[in-house]
Amino acid sequence: MSVLLRCEGITKRYTNVVALDNLDLTVESGKIIGLLGPNGSGKTTLIKLINGLLQANSGSITVCGNKPGVESKKVVSYLPDNNFLNSWMTVEQIVNMFADFYEDFRKDLAYEMLSRLAIEPTCKLKTLSKGNKEKVSLILVMSRNARLYVLDEPIAGVDPATRDYIISTIINNYNPEASVIISTHLISDIEEVLDEVIFIKQGRLVLQKSVDEIREENGKSVDALFREVFKW
Amino acid sequence: MVKKLIKHEFIAYLRSLLPIELALVGIATLLRFIQIFENDSTGYSILFVSAVIAFVAAIIVCIVMTFIVSIQRYYKNLFKAEGYLTFTLPVTHSQHIFAKLICAVSVTVATLINVFISVCIATAGEFTVELFKAAGYILNRISENIGAGNLTFYIIEFVIAAIVALFTEYLLFYACITLGQTAKKNRVAAAVGIYFAYYYATQILATIAIMIFSSITFSHEFMMAVSDFIDKNAKQLLHAGSWLFIVLTAVMGFVYYLVSLKVMQKKLNIE
Numbered sequence: 001m002s003v004l005l006r007c008e009g010i011t012k013r014y015t016n017v018v019a020l021d022n023l024d025l026t027v028e029s030g031k032i033i034g035l036l037g038p039n040g041s042g043k044t045t046l047i048k049l050i051n052g053l054l055q056a057n058s059g060s061i062t063v064c065g066n067k068p069g070v071e072s073k074k075v076v077s078y079l080p081d082n083n084f085l086n087s088w089m090t091v092e093q094i095v096n097m098f099a100d101f102y103e104d105f106r107k108d109l110a111y112e113m114l115s116r117l118a119i120e121p122t123c124k125l126k127t128l129s130k131g132n133k134e135k136v137s138l139i140l141v142m143s144r145n146a147r148l149y150v151l152d153e154p155i156a157g158v159d160p161a162t163r164d165y166i167i168s169t170i171i172n173n174y175n176p177e178a179s180v181i182i183s184t185h186l187i188s189d190i191e192e193v194l195d196e197v198i199f200i201k202q203g204r205l206v207l208q209k210s211v212d213e214i215r216e217e218n219g220k221s222v223d224a225l226f227r228e229v230f231k232w
Numbered sequence: 233m234v235k236k237l238i239k240h241e242f243i244a245y246l247r248s249l250l251p252i253e254l255a256l257v258g259i260a261t262l263l264r265f266i267q268i269f270e271n272d273s274t275g276y277s278i279l280f281v282s283a284v285i286a287f288v289a290a291i292i293v294c295i296v297m298t299f300i301v302s303i304q305r306y307y308k309n310l311f312k313a314e315g316y317l318t319f320t321l322p323v324t325h326s327q328h329i330f331a332k333l334i335c336a337v338s339v340t341v342a343t344l345i346n347v348f349i350s351v352c353i354a355t356a357g358e359f360t361v362e363l364f365k366a367a368g369y370i371l372n373r374i375s376e377n378i379g380a381g382n383l384t385f386y387i388i389e390f391v392i393a394a395i396v397a398l399f400t401e402y403l404l405f406y407a408c409i410t411l412g413q414t415a416k417k418n419r420v421a422a423a424v425g426i427y428f429a430y431y432y433a434t435q436i437l438a439t440i441a442i443m444i445f446s447s448i449t450f451s452h453e454f455m456m457a458v459s460d461f462i463d464k465n466a467k468q469l470l471h472a473g474s475w476l477f478i479v480l481t482a483v484m485g486f487v488y489y490l491v492s493l494k495v496m497q498k499k500l501n502i503e
Binding site for chain 2: 015073
């Protein structure tokens with residue numbers, strides 16, 4: 001197993017808030033990892049830092065040995081927690097755009113997944129339902145042969161059937177040499193597919209353990225442990 | 233990668249501006265067509281005046297929309313939700329700025345050319361022929377006075393200066409928008425505020441500089457020598473002045489570019 005992501009002493013401050021406080025973290029290849037924590041714990045800030053969308057006040061981040069930048073973006077496939085696609089574009093146009101910019105993008109796989117969902121490539125994104133937009137976003141992100149997939153709240157705000165589809169798409173399409181980081185609150189929905197979990201509280205790493213270890217050592221599910229750790 | 237960025241940028245521009253540009257040509261053609269039936273009737277006058285108003289409005293809409301879309305492409309594509317995709321493409325920040333800038337300037341120039349062509353279409357006939365003849369006559373007279381070579385250089389210098397000024401003006405807008413996005417809220421208002429604050433600050437500084445310069449008393453001999461030098465080297469000084477303007481404008485543009493780049497690198501804050 002090789003180290004894909006290394007965060008050392010990451011601190012990120014906003015005006016009056018410390019979002020991440022001296023965070024150390026290592027993510028190895030071949031794992032599906034749950035990035036878990038309550039609202040405002042710093043999950044999205046960490047994800048933005050990994051993707052070069054924010055700059056840390058101190059500390060360092062490397063993805064496959066590179067600082068966030070052009071080289072790291074070539075190997076990170078990122079799904080933001082909002083609707084980030086240009087709504088005036090057709091599905092085909094956005095697929096072509098991904099294929100243009102990402103060398104690892106598998107166009108055939110994207111079209112295969114789209115046809116399975118009966119989403120017409122000629123449809124404009126603004127004509128799609130919220131669920132279908134989420135599916136298109138996920139298909140685009142998972143159609144890349146990336147080293148690290150970073151998915152910010154991929155199953156929030158969609159119906160249970162869509163949720164199942166999203167989870168199965170993640171499991172079936174990620175490169176086994178890669179790792180997937182999934183940030184979510186809906187732990188029970190994804191617990192079965194997780195290999196490892198990272199708990200973050202008030203910008204600090206509380207726990208990083210494999211799911212098997214949690215079950216063996218704590219005799220609890222990840223969901224139950226989360227509720228215990230983050231109990232008010 | 234810049235080529236790919238430019239390709240996708242142009243697709244976005246075409247979608248927004250092509251219908252308006254085509255409408256302008258259409259209205260110009262209609263205006264010219266109406267003139268075929270020229271007569272003294274009130275009906276014709278009303279139709280003609282309406283077509284002229286529509287044509288002028290179309291020109292204004294075309295120019296204003298080109299400007300708005302150019303600014304909007306920069307702001308929305310980089311600092312709103314679309315920025316999550318834009319900034320995670322394997323592309324440097326400077327490549328993003330260059331692609332946006334090249335497209336904005338190209339589209340603005342294309343719009344101005346389209347406006348010129350539309351005016352030619354709308355006025356096609358004896359008037360346009362006379363207008364071109366008059367322009368040719370004026371250029372010939374200037375050429376006779378200052379030399380054909382000089383005129384060519386002045387035209388080249390004017391075109392370069394206009395294009396450099398256009399690049400710099402867009403870079404100034406980009407710098408203001410990029411600084412504005414660091415605000416927690418009301419980012420557009422912040423960008424507009426920064427633009428006007430900068431504009432008035434430069435005006436005040438220029439006024440102070442002129443006041444200081446005009447308060448200096450030079451000797452009569454010195455002023456005569458300067459006047460004599462200007463008389464003898466007028467053409468060269470005009471060329472030098474043009475290039476000084478071009479270089480200074482380009483330097484200002486580079487400073488605005490650096491502001492945008494550094495803020496993107498250090499203070500990126502997508503909504």
